């Protein structure tokens with residue numbers, strides 16, 4: 541089952557296309573990181589997936605063919621928008637009670653126990669809590685609905701490193717216990733490795749990279765060598781992007797390419813990290829790494 545499936549998906553705000561021609565099939569059972577520069581369409585894609593917006597073109601479904609925003613989707617998909625939206629005047633206890641009234645599948649006992657573990661007083665008003673605690677409570681309200689798909693828009697942006705760590709630990713615990721799928725958008729590339737096992741990179745409203753992180757990482761190498769030896773590299777290499785300095789050049793290449801010709805030019809092939817891989821693709825918006833036989837494109841030339 542695909543938790544999110546899109547075909548030719550587009551969303552326009554007046555004359556501006558926030559998303560265009562997006563085709564995507566994310567299998568269930570993953571923690572998916574959705575990354576991309578500001579304005580690349582992350583929030584728009586997540587809002588389409590929860591039915592807060594409707595497509596201007598193409599189609600999108602969740603949980604194996606369910607229409608976003610429909611009754612079956614509302615009870616199975618939980619969404620936490622940016623800034624952990626909660627009623628600041630309400631107490632913690634009233635917030636949990638309200639969530640219980642609004643959700644058929646609400647697990648009140650679990651939610652109360654989690655609040656107790658967080659050591660948050662039930663009588664505290666939400667507005668008086670730190671942003672880390674508010675984020676944890678928004679997550680508690682989302683998880684207490686026992687969703688099959690949890691969608692989080694920039695959940696880490698306002699959190700300090702400790703709160704970030706605790707938030708992600710809570711998400712991973714829920715994944716391990718309940719087996720739910722998670723999609724979260726983030727600018728924080730360094731955190732991805734630890735939590736996500738599936739990556740989607742959006743660039744200028746297009747899906748640029750999609751796939752399991754392990755295979756994406758295994759499918760690439762960083763070629764590192766002397767800048768004045770770049771011209772000695774064989775023409776057949778498929779290079780995604782280049783970072784040149786006076787002395788040294790770093791080239792992200794497909795690992796399907798035989799590294800020996802690069803070694804002959806004095807370049808060594810190093811394993812690549814997720815952060816490096818994402819940055820390399822973002823530097824070269826025309827390059828793609830997508831599932832399917834013709835899913836990878838890169839330059840045969842070394843990009844300037």
Ligand SMILES: Nc1ncnc2c1ncn2[C@@H]1O[C@H](COP(=O)(O)OP(=O)(O)OP(=O)(O)O)[C@@H](O)[C@H]1O
Nearest residue numbers: 553556557558576577578579580581582583584585
């Ligand atoms: N309500 C709106 N009205 C007009 N344009 C919008 C609206 N929402 C988003 N856009 C535009 O659509 C594009 C994509 O925006 P979106 O918020 O989806 O990107 P994002 O990747 O989530 O950005 P960020 O990381 O800054 O949150 C941007 O050009 C943005 O200005």
